[in-house]
Amino acid sequence: MTEHYDVLVVGAGPAGLAAAQAAASHGARVGLVDAQARQGGQVWRHDAVHGTPRAASRAINASVGTRVPVTWLARHQVIAAQSQRLCAETPLGAVELSFGRLVIATGARELLLPFPGWTLPGVTGAGGLQALAKQGWPVRGKRVVVAGSGPLLWAAAASLRRHGARVLGIHEQASAAAMRAFALQLWRWPGRVAQALQLRAALHDVAHHCGSFVRRADGDAAVTSVQVTSGGTSMRVDCDLLAVGHGLVPNVALAGMLGCAMDRDGAHPVVQVDELLRTSVANIHAAGESCGIAGLSAARIEGRIAGHMAAGATAAATSLLRQRRHARRFGELLERHFALDPRLYALAEHDTIICRCEDVTLGALDGYTDARTARLATRCGMGACQGRVCGTALAQMGRFPRSDCRLPIFPARLATLADRASPPLPSRDSGDNHP
Numbered sequence: 001m002t003e004h005y006d007v008l009v010v011g012a013g014p015a016g017l018a019a020a021q022a023a024a025s026h027g028a029r030v031g032l033v034d035a036q037a038r039q040g041g042q043v044w045r046h047d048a049v050h051g052t053p054r055a056a057s058r059a060i061n062a063s064v065g066t067r068v069p070v071t072w073l074a075r076h077q078v079i080a081a082q083s084q085r086l087c088a089e090t091p092l093g094a095v096e097l098s099f100g101r102l103v104i105a106t107g108a109r110e111l112l113l114p115f116p117g118w119t120l121p122g123v124t125g126a127g128g129l130q131a132l133a134k135q136g137w138p139v140r141g142k143r144v145v146v147a148g149s150g151p152l153l154w155a156a157a158a159s160l161r162r163h164g165a166r167v168l169g170i171h172e173q174a175s176a177a178a179m180r181a182f183a184l185q186l187w188r189w190p191g192r193v194a195q196a197l198q199l200r201a202a203l204h205d206v207a208h209h210c211g212s213f214v215r216r217a218d219g220d221a222a223v224t225s226v227q228v229t230s231g232g233t234s235m236r237v238d239c240d241l242l243a244v245g246h247g248l249v250p251n252v253a254l255a256g257m258l259g260c261a262m263d264r265d266g267a268h269p270v271v272q273v274d275e276l277l278r279t280s281v282a283n284i285h286a287a288g289e290s291c292g293i294a295g296l297s298a299a300r301i302e303g304r305i306a307g308h309m310a311a312g313a314t315a316a317a318t319s320l321l322r323q324r325r326h327a328r329r330f331g332e333l334l335e336r337h338f339a340l341d342p343r344l345y346a347l348a349e350h351d352t353i354i355c356r357c358e359d360v361t362l363g364a365l366d367g368y369t370d371a372r373t374a375r376l377a378t379r380c381g382m383g384a385c386q387g388r389v390c391g392t393a394l395a396q397m398g399r400f401p402r403s404d405c406r407l408p409i410f411p412a413r414l415a416t417l418a419d420r421a422s423p424p425l426p427s428r429d430s431g432d433n434h435p
């Protein structure tokens with residue numbers, strides 16, 4: 001059976017919630033889909049101990065509260081798409097969804113660059129460990145090193161601390177000069193200043209090192225120490241956990257599968273949209289971090305614009321364009337000041353595992369110049385993450401610039417694929433970075 005919506009929104013993060021609310025305000029029949037059990041996306045992920053932040057609760061109630069005619073489709077992971085139809089895997093099997101207009105608000109994921117020891121137990125993404133802690137994974141009393149790049153390190157460190165972790169230090173790869181220049185520009189976004197001050201207060205006694213990065217993690221059964229390079233010197237830090245993330249990468253696989261054109265943001269594709277967030281496909285809009293990394297405010301404004309547009313309310317969307325331009329400029333600031341140090345691309349050694357799902361080392365990829373051949377010969381990118389981690393890292397390292405996006409978008413149960421009424425969809429070149 002196919003469920004039809006005038007406007008279907010994929011992703012219930014800040015962008016998707018805003019899109020659903022805006023579209024519903026014009027009387028459209030709206031479906032809001034997310035793979036997660038709760039709304040909120042990454043930044044507003046429900047915290048099992050501390051609950052949902054007040055701003056998040058307000059946004060969630062405004063979008064899917066009892067008085068809003070939005071159908072909330074929890075634990076629906078979209079795994080395939082073709083023209084006006086999506087296939088979602090749910091705990092009860094496959095569901096087919098069709099739409100008049102689609103808003104893609106699939107957000108972003110962390111960029112994880114490989115280095116010796118990065119696959120040891122206890123080494124996670126910075127946002128990854130934050131998410132685990134919020135979901136109840138115990139970090140109390142654990143000594144945590146937070147490293148990588150971007151404001152997410154501060155947010156993750158603050159969350160970990162709130163859950164009782166001992167944050168030993170934050171190692172930001174960008175230089176102190178870049179950080180000062182970033183801070184001097186922040187006054188243009190008062191909301192960001194307030195957030196920065198809150199984080200600074202929460203982390204007032206945590207050392208923040210600039211121009212500093214983890215070059216290896218050591219330990220037998222799990223990480224017990226990391227080697228950190230700061231300026232010209234190297235030091236060992238004993239720890240129980242390493243939370244390391246090198247920025248964010250847009251999730252574009254769904255848009256790619258639907259034939260939406262892509263722009264490039266450095267090594268990675270972003271969904272191409274015009275000012276009113278129309279993609280290159282007539283009835284498909286995109287909003288938030290799938291269109292490029294610019295943070296919470298941009299995601300919320302863009303969600304509203306895309307939702308109004310999807311409901312045919314162009315005037316309401318147009319009235320928000322100035323706010324969008326301002327919010328997007330924050331993304332440009334992030335890109336400029338948190339540009340990655342190329343030394344990070346050279347940390348992995350010949351025997352460092354690159355594809356952790358299939359145990360493929362960097363050395364095993366020598367001699368391959370395109371992702372497809374490497375995949376066929378080594379199985380790199382063919383495991384459960386489908387290249388989302390290794391393919392993204394290899395693209396950032398300049399090894400394999402781009403590759404195809406394959407069905408299913410996420411690993412799916414055979415029963416789900418068998419449930420699908422239509423024959424398997426053809427694979428389509430999306431520019432996503434799966435090796």
Ligand SMILES: Cc1cc2nc3c(=O)[nH]c(=O)nc-3n(C[C@H](O)[C@H](O)[C@H](O)COP(=O)(O)OP(=O)(O)OC[C@H]3O[C@@H](n4cnc5c(N)ncnc54)[C@H](O)[C@@H]3O)c2cc1C
Nearest residue numbers: 011013014015035041042043078107127155288289296299
């Ligand atoms: C791990 C992580 C942690 C972060 N933590 C913070 C933080 O603490 N503070 C901060 O300011 N910013 C944080 N960010 C940045 C954050 O992404 C943005 O500020 C903001 O959440 C972007 O909103 P969005 O709606 O575009 O995307 P998201 O919030 O990422 O929402 C996207 C949603 O789409 C869903 N989705 C994706 N693909 C599918 C699919 N195929 N089928 C169904 N559902 C799908 C996801 O489950 C998710 O709920 C974090 C980012 C990441 C990756």
